[in-house]
Amino acid sequence: MAVYTQVSAEEMGVLLARYDAGTLVSAKGIAEGVENSNYLVDTTTDRFILTLYEKRVDVGDLPFFMKLLDHLADAGNPVPRAIKDKQGVQIQQVAGRSACLIEFLSGVSVSHPTAPQARAAGAALGQMHKALDGFEGARPNTMGIGDWHALAARCGDDLDAIAPGLGARVADELTYLDQHWPTDLPRSVVHADLFPDNVLMLGDQVTGVIDFYFACTEIRAWDVAVTHAAWCFENDGSGFHRDRSDALIAGYEDSHGLSPEERAAFIALARGACLRFLLTRAWDWLNTPADAMVTRKDPLAFLRRLDFYRDAPAGSLID
Numbered sequence: 673m674a675v676y677t678q679v680s681a682e683e684m685g686v687l688l689a690r691y692d693a694g695t696l697v698s699a700k701g702i703a704e705g706v707e708n709s710n711y712l713v714d715t716t717t718d719r720f721i722l723t724l725y726e727k728r729v730d731v732g733d734l735p736f737f738m739k740l741l742d743h744l745a746d747a748g749n750p751v752p753r754a755i756k757d758k759q760g761v762q763i764q765q766v767a768g769r770s771a772c773l774i775e776f777l778s779g780v781s782v783s784h785p786t787a788p789q790a791r792a793a794g795a796a797l798g799q800m801h802k803a804l805d806g807f808e809g810a811r812p813n814t815m816g817i818g819d820w821h822a823l824a825a826r827c828g829d830d831l832d833a834i835a836p837g838l839g840a841r842v843a844d845e846l847t848y849l850d851q852h853w854p855t856d857l858p859r860s861v862v863h864a865d866l867f868p869d870n871v872l873m874l875g876d877q878v879t880g881v882i883d884f885y886f887a888c889t890e891i892r893a894w895d896v897a898v899t900h901a902a903w904c905f906e907n908d909g910s911g912f913h914r915d916r917s918d919a920l921i922a923g924y925e926d927s928h929g930l931s932p933e934e935r936a937a938f939i940a941l942a943r944g945a946c947l948r949f950l951l952t953r954a955w956d957w958l959n960t961p962a963d964a965m966v967t968r969k970d971p972l973a974f975l976r977r978l979d980f981y982r983d984a985p986a987g988s989l990i991d
């Protein structure tokens with residue numbers, strides 16, 4: 673479920689009156705997602721998403737996210753803008769939460785991408801990276817390599833309760849990444865969470881890229897590595913799909929491209945991507961009661977991916 677905060681029809685009506693967006697016809701809570709409360713809002717003139725920002729989004733970051741989405745949309749990327757009210761305001765207060773009325777984009781997210789869909793996702797990522805070259809906004813990555821030691825320490829011995837030996841495996845990986853993490857690759861603002869559930873598609877076309885709430889300034893190729901780890905395996909981390917991998921990288925090459933230095937660092941970046949999601953999932957796993965309404969995501973799905981990248985011969989994935 674992802675409706676933590678209830679919004680009454682009266683509150684919804686008061687909100688819509690601030691906009692040139694028609695009057696309320698219906699509003700339904702959206703079940704998908706775990707971070708924020710989302711409603712599908714139909715008015716007499718249009719359809720919108722109403723997002724209320726919950727615990728994980730720092731409201732101080734919202735102006736950065738709005739500027740980023742406006743910049744990407746202006747450059748022709750299929751990302752949803754936050755609608756401006758009659759006064760030009762994008763960030764509102766609804767039911768005690770910061771909230772935005774957001775453009776609705778059509779399409780559905782795929783759970784088992786085909787190679788053509790992976791290619792389209794790679795191309796969409798490259799187009800965004802092109803548009804972000806020179807973008808002036810910046811936001812530190814709060815889930816980057818500098819944060820993984822502390823996150824692992826916070827999980828502590830409980831990692832072994834998820835899987836025997838996981839704590840030692842994480843410690844070894846941190847040592848490897850500290851020694852092999854690239855320091856001189858180009859950086860830019862990146863999406864940082866381009867999983868299939870954050871890409872809306874119609875057939876093989878990308879119709880929407882959503883959920884920019886982890887967007888940050890990072891090594892640009894890390895975004896490719898995150899996307900690769902998210903798209904090229906079975907959801908439980910087993911079964912690497914070589915066809916999706918080739919297609920994803922070909923799509924990215926079509927629209928942006930990787931330098932030889934980025935290619936050389938790709939496996940280390942992908943191992944870092946796996947560790948990031950392993951650790952954040954492990955933390956959530958340990959701190960979300962098993963009977964909570966939110967579905968916990970399996971940290972071991974990223975341990976399996978990590979093992980795959982660790983064992984992949986250098987240059988075997990993207991050459």
Ligand SMILES: Nc1ncnc2c1ncn2[C@@H]1O[C@H](COP(=O)(O)OP(=O)(O)OP(=O)(O)O)[C@@H](O)[C@H]1O
Nearest residue numbers: 674702704705706707708721752775776777882883
């Ligand atoms: N602009 C949009 N247009 C159409 N549908 C959207 C849009 N934004 C969100 N959705 C729908 O709402 C669902 C939840 O949105 P989202 O993934 O952003 O949730 P979240 O809780 O913020 O994040 P997370 O995926 O990290 O849990 C999406 O799966 C999608 O179906």
Ligand SMILES: N[C@@H](CCO)C(=O)O
Nearest residue numbers: 865867949952953969
């Ligand atoms: N996409 C992430 C959740 C957001 O960080 C995951 O699947 O673990």
